Amino acid sequence: MKPGVSPDTFPPRSHEAKRTSVVDAAASVFCREGYAGANIDLIAAEAGVSRQTVYNHHGDKEKLFMAVVRDLTERCNAGIFATIATFPDQPADLESDLVAFAVRMNRNCICNRDGRFLRKLIQAEGERYPELFAEWREQGPGRTWSALAARFARLAYAGHLSIDDPDVAARQFLALVNAELQITFMLGGMPTEEEVLRSATNGVRTFLRAFGSRKTTSVRQAALTHA
Amino acid sequence: MKPGVSPDTFPPRSHEAKRTSVVDAAASVFCREGYAGANIDLIAAEAGVSRQTVYNHHGDKEKLFMAVVRDLTERCNAGIFATIATFPDQPADLESDLVAFAVRMNRNCICNRDGRFLRKLIQAEGERYPELFAEWREQGPGRTWSALAARFARLAYAGHLSIDDPDVAARQFLALVNAELQITFMLGGMPTEEEVLRSATNGVRTFLRAFGSRKTTSVRQAALTHA
DNA sequence: ACAAATTTAGACAGGCTTGTCCAATTCGTC
DNA sequence: GACGAATTGGACAAGCCTGTCTAAATTTGT
Numbered sequence: 259m260k261p262g263v264s265p266d267t268f269p270p271r272s273h274e275a276k277r278t279s280v281v282d283a284a285a286s287v288f289c290r291e292g293y294a295g296a297n298i299d300l301i302a303a304e305a306g307v308s309r310q311t312v313y314n315h316h317g318d319k320e321k322l323f324m325a326v327v328r329d330l331t332e333r334c335n336a337g338i339f340a341t342i343a344t345f346p347d348q349p350a351d352l353e354s355d356l357v358a359f360a361v362r363m364n365r366n367c368i369c370n371r372d373g374r375f376l377r378k379l380i381q382a383e384g385e386r387y388p389e390l391f392a393e394w395r396e397q398g399p400g401r402t403w404s405a406l407a408a409r410f411a412r413l414a415y416a417g418h419l420s421i422d423d424p425d426v427a428a429r430q431f432l433a434l435v436n437a438e439l440q441i442t443f444m445l446g447g448m449p450t451e452e453e454v455l456r457s458a459t460n461g462v463r464t465f466l467r468a469f470g471s472r473k474t475t476s477v478r479q480a481a482l483t484h485a
Numbered sequence: 486m487k488p489g490v491s492p493d494t495f496p497p498r499s500h501e502a503k504r505t506s507v508v509d510a511a512a513s514v515f516c517r518e519g520y521a522g523a524n525i526d527l528i529a530a531e532a533g534v535s536r537q538t539v540y541n542h543h544g545d546k547e548k549l550f551m552a553v554v555r556d557l558t559e560r561c562n563a564g565i566f567a568t569i570a571t572f573p574d575q576p577a578d579l580e581s582d583l584v585a586f587a588v589r590m591n592r593n594c595i596c597n598r599d600g601r602f603l604r605k606l607i608q609a610e611g612e613r614y615p616e617l618f619a620e621w622r623e624q625g626p627g628r629t630w631s632a633l634a635a636r637f638a639r640l641a642y643a644g645h646l647s648i649d650d651p652d653v654a655a656r657q658f659l660a661l662v663n664a665e666l667q668i669t670f671m672l673g674g675m676p677t678e679e680e681v682l683r684s685a686t687n688g689v690r691t692f693l694r695a696f697g698s699r700k701t702t703s704v705r706q707a708a709l710t711h712a
Numbered sequence: 713a714c715a716a717a718t719t720t721a722g723a724c725a726g727g728c729t730t731g732t733c734c735a736a737t738t739c740g741t742c
Numbered sequence: 743g744a745c746g747a748a749t750t751g752g753a754c755a756a757g758c759c760t761g762t763c764t765a766a767a768t769t770t771g772t
Binding site (some may be wrong): 266272309319 | 728729730732733736739742
């Protein structure tokens with residue numbers, strides 16, 4: 259695959275397949291049992307390989323852990339940016355478009371397997387590997403928030419929103435649409451599709467009450483009239 | 486020592502002191518190292534007692550862990566309800582009163598030692614002890630949210646806020662005032678006083694833009710005029 | 713000051729885990 | 743079908759940890 263005279267620069271197919279299989283199993287076990295409680299034999303069994311193969315591929319437990327975190331970070335970031343690319347820049351119905359976006363974000367990035375695993379590893383072992391997780395922090399949330407803030411700024415500039423500080427608004431948007439899922443996240447659970455939708459609906463409604471510009475805020479007008 | 490005619494129903498003074506000392510040290514070590522990585526010798530050393538004393542008091546590692554979680558849950562709940570009792574029911578300046586309340590909540594309940602420890606233990610070991618953490622969930626967040634929702638409902642009834650669903654508003658209030666502290670929480674860190682204040686200020690401003698009734702919303706009027 | 717209870721330090725067995733080594737086997741490629 | 747690389751299973755040493763036991767030292771209440 260890299261460069262080479264003959265087509266053998268990379269090992270046989272199943273070699274790479276086993277590698278990812280091991281990383282996947284390791285992610286699962288590290289999350290369930292914690293770093294100290296994770297058992298290489300169990301990881302090997304769950305990956306369907308022998309223990310020796312784990313050591314052949316990754317050297318030792320710590321290197322394997324690093325590989326897991328790097329892998330999860332990479333995949334999660336890819337998912338997040340792919341989803342941000344679907345942000346409703348020219349909304350037909352701002353409220354329902356933002357709700358749909360929030361649901362996509364949750365389903366594809368936060369609540370899926372990789373997202374839950376990465377979150378738990380960061381929470382549990384973040385303090386033990388400061389530089390590893392500092393890297394994650396820059397590549398992940400730092401860039402995510404900037405990208406999202408830029409999209410909100412654009413919506414505001416187009417007159418769909420009334421925002422003072424787009425960075426603050428972006429963080430508050432995420433906080434609001436996840437407001438009702440916090441406990442589930444804390445316990446490592448997976449919210450149902452219905453819970454995700456309800457939290458997003460309530461969060462977007464409040465977000466638009468706070469930041470909606472007058473011309474598109476049927477919801478807000480109703481709320482004010484009702485008050 | 487156990488039963489007796491004379492006033493000795495409870496053990497000698499330092500006996501109980503050592504007990505709490507052990508629980509405190511155990512909380513710290515369980516959080517740093519995780520359940521599997523926590524070492525009884527280290528806990529004993531950090532508590533300033535011998536290993537045997539740990540076993541005398543708590544039986545085994547699992548019982549010690551349970552005692553730690555129960556202890557933290559109890560203290561955190563006490564702190565949270567004490568703080569909710571300071572909710573500004575008759576606000577002089579609604580915005581600054583809510584900011585001050587949010588800062589108190591964070592400082593006394595969420596960011597302090599007990600709060601951080603409990604959060605981390607729940608995140609790391611919640612799945613391993615379902616009934617223990619189900620108990621926490623009912624006693625803690627469940628009651629907290631209800632109590633807070635009741636306070637917000639009262640503010641709305643008095644005309645200070647315009648709220649449809651007080652339960653949703655209470656959860657969103659907490660989500661907003663903590664919006665900028667999420668990452669710090671994730672990594673187990675302790676936000677500075679300044680960060681707590683800024684997050685609370687921004688969160689309350691957005692909350693009032695969404696839920697403030699017209700008569701007390703100088704901030705909101707300014708924002709709208711500015712738009 | 714005395715007697716009972718508690719604490720301590722250390723040794724200890726049993727179990728589990730990591731990481732290495734090696735011979736036999738399987739797999740992919742030519 | 744044959745060659746070479748990767749994989750396997752199992753044995754293995756070394757280390758660590760839990761939980762128990764003991765005898766000596768200390769603390770507590772009276």
